[in-house]
Amino acid sequence: MRGAQIKGWGSALPEKVVTNKDLESTLDTNDEWIVERTGIRERRIGGSTSGLAIEASRLAMARAGWEPETVDLLILATTSPDQQIPASASTVQNELGLTCGAFDLNAACSGFVYALVAAHGFVQTGLSRILVIGSDTLSRLTDWEDRGTAILFADGAGAAAVEAVDGPGELLGYDLGSDGSARHILDADIGGYMHMDGKEVFRRAVRVMVASGNAALERAGLTIDDIDHVVPHQANIRIIESACKKLGVPVEKAVTVLDRTGNTSAASIPLALVDGVDSGRIQPGDTILFVGFGAGMTWASAVVRW
Numbered sequence: 001m002r003g004a005q006i007k008g009w010g011s012a013l014p015e016k017v018v019t020n021k022d023l024e025s026t027l028d029t030n031d032e033w034i035v036e037r038t039g040i041r042e043r044r045i046g047g048s049t050s051g052l053a054i055e056a057s058r059l060a061m062a063r064a065g066w067e068p069e070t071v072d073l074l075i076l077a078t079t080s081p082d083q084q085i086p087a088s089a090s091t092v093q094n095e096l097g098l099t100c101g102a103f104d105l106n107a108a109c110s111g112f113v114y115a116l117v118a119a120h121g122f123v124q125t126g127l128s129r130i131l132v133i134g135s136d137t138l139s140r141l142t143d144w145e146d147r148g149t150a151i152l153f154a155d156g157a158g159a160a161a162v163e164a165v166d167g168p169g170e171l172l173g174y175d176l177g178s179d180g181s182a183r184h185i186l187d188a189d190i191g192g193y194m195h196m197d198g199k200e201v202f203r204r205a206v207r208v209m210v211a212s213g214n215a216a217l218e219r220a221g222l223t224i225d226d227i228d229h230v231v232p233h234q235a236n237i238r239i240i241e242s243a244c245k246k247l248g249v250p251v252e253k254a255v256t257v258l259d260r261t262g263n264t265s266a267a268s269i270p271l272a273l274v275d276g277v278d279s280g281r282i283q284p285g286d287t288i289l290f291v292g293f294g295a296g297m298t299w300a301s302a303v304v305r306w
């Protein structure tokens with residue numbers, strides 16, 4: 001039997017910190033409101049989608065001990081590529097000195113889990129080393145005069161070096177979904193800013209996270225009690241609390257970084273994963289439930305044995 005496992009991981013954040021207090025000087029908002037309604041205290045702004053992806057990938061590849069020529073495929077999950085054409089994966093591939101295939105995948109904030117599941121599928125077709133990245137610079141698509149979105153979105157990247165192994169591998173079950181009829185509740189025209197119906201996103205987010213998380217658990221043959229850590233999309237602490245409650249898991253099991261990062265879209269789940277692993281909270285053998293949602297609307301869950 002052939003499976004796959006994350007052998008290396010890395011993350012990258014821009015240097016510039018923007019606190020809620022900083023936003024008070026340009027927006028009709030305040031720190032107390034933002035913390036209470038979202039859980040976000042500060043976020044990182046700057047850099048490019050490919051630049052952050054490259055930084056995170058170098059760390060992941062070094063930790064896995066991968067030489068560039070041994071990588072079989074690169075998947076970059078992003079909804080904010082550097083350019084319309086070509087894919088930002090081309091830049092990342094070139095800068096890392098890779099010679100393999102490379103493509104962007106756009107499933108908004110669910111993108112990293114979509115890419116991770118795709119990587120496990122490619123391993124079944126015979127590939128051995130797949131670099132999976134989630135990178136977004138949503139600050140470029142944010143109207144900094146719109147307090148409904150400017151308080152939420154930020155920049156970052158996370159990467160995972162996924163390698164074929166003998167045996168069943170780490171992916172125990174997954175669920176991917178999309179409801180295109182709701183695509184209008186969060187969108188941005190080419191060259192334009194994001195528009196969002198925050199309340200509607202909130203309502204649907206909780207619903208799909210619960211349904212999708214449960215579907216992935218069922219396919220893994222597990223229950224929520226078997227889960228050691230939930231690594232959710234980092235959009236809003238109230239969404240995470242509500243989803244955990246409805247999934248029947250203590251919120252203490254949720255790994256969160258959004259107080260420091262804001263919503264970094266496709267980077268949010270790998271940023272939380274890397275934080276959980278590097279802090280020693282996630283240990284080998286632990287069972288993790290990834291659960292994400294995003295524009296589209298898309299959703300994605302995966303149960304992984306670390």
Ligand code: ACO
Binds near residue numbers: 033148151
């Ligand atoms: N600062 C201060 N007051 C504000 C702000 C702000 N930034 N924004 C709104 N308010 C006010 C409103 O005007 C309103 O005032 P009123 O009662 O006098 O009318 C009050 O606060 C409540 O506003 P709501 O919009 O009802 O606030 P809510 O509790 O819904 O929080 C939020 C808004 C934070 C946007 C929330 O709806 C949310 O997080 N939604 C989900 C967003 C999300 O996850 N998006 C990412 C999707 S993933 C992807 O694909 C990128």
